[in-house]
Amino acid sequence: MSLKDTATRVAILDTLAKHITDQLKAAKAELETGLRTAKAETGTQQIAVDLNGTDIGKATLVQPKAAASVIDETALLDWVREVAPSEITNRIVTEIRPAWRKNLLDSLTAAGVIEWADPETGVIHEVPGVEMVGRAAHTRLTIPADGKAAIAEAWRSGALTTVVLPELTAGGEA
Structure with missing residues (x-):
């Protein structure tokens, strides 16, 4: 060619x-x-x-569960300073350690509420600056191998x- x-x-x-x-x-x-x-x-x-x-x-049609999402960075940062100060990283910008933040949001999402149980004290905290936010539904198409083969054959045959x-x-x- x-x-x-x-x-x-x-x-x-x-x-x-x-x-x-x-x-x-x-x-x-x-x-x-x-x-x-x-x-x-x-x-x-x-x-x-x-x-x-x-x-x-x-x-x-797949409708994911609501997930924890930070809506107020400052409120969340202030709260973490109080309950888990070792999870704060100080730089020019102060932020929550990303791994701890992810674990926090994952645990809130799993619980379905904006409450965190301190693993050391057992105290339940309502977490400020975070809310449960619905996630958009989406469509999942499942075509197994034999279905894909049938589509390919239909394409080849002109069907x-x-x-x-x-x-x-x-x-x-x-």
Whole structure:
């Protein structure tokens, strides 16, 4: 293959990849909206993925638990100075040691409340400057190896032309 042929191939593949990426983003947004609606209306959070009558995987709406998040650095820093001063690192900027901060937020997230139990004294502290913040739901698509093989075979045989190709060839910006 000549250099010119290689450049042409790269240009074509790059253009198609960008167009497919745009279509994928739009399709995923539509799927997530549909799953959110289904959850609100019927409680459904998972649907089967079907290709020509064959179950090839599943699409799931995942709603992560709320996680502890610092909303007031100063309040948290002042509190740590009181209850765990050895976890403070003094530099030009004073900050909580990152490992201790991560452990604190992880333990608050696991507990589901903004309360910390001092392991040495057993005293329960309400932690200022931190709150439980909900995390955005997202869609998880699970396609096992045999499902991927079925999609590849459908692509090779031309069976996907009515499913995917009209959107890719519908004109407009490529």
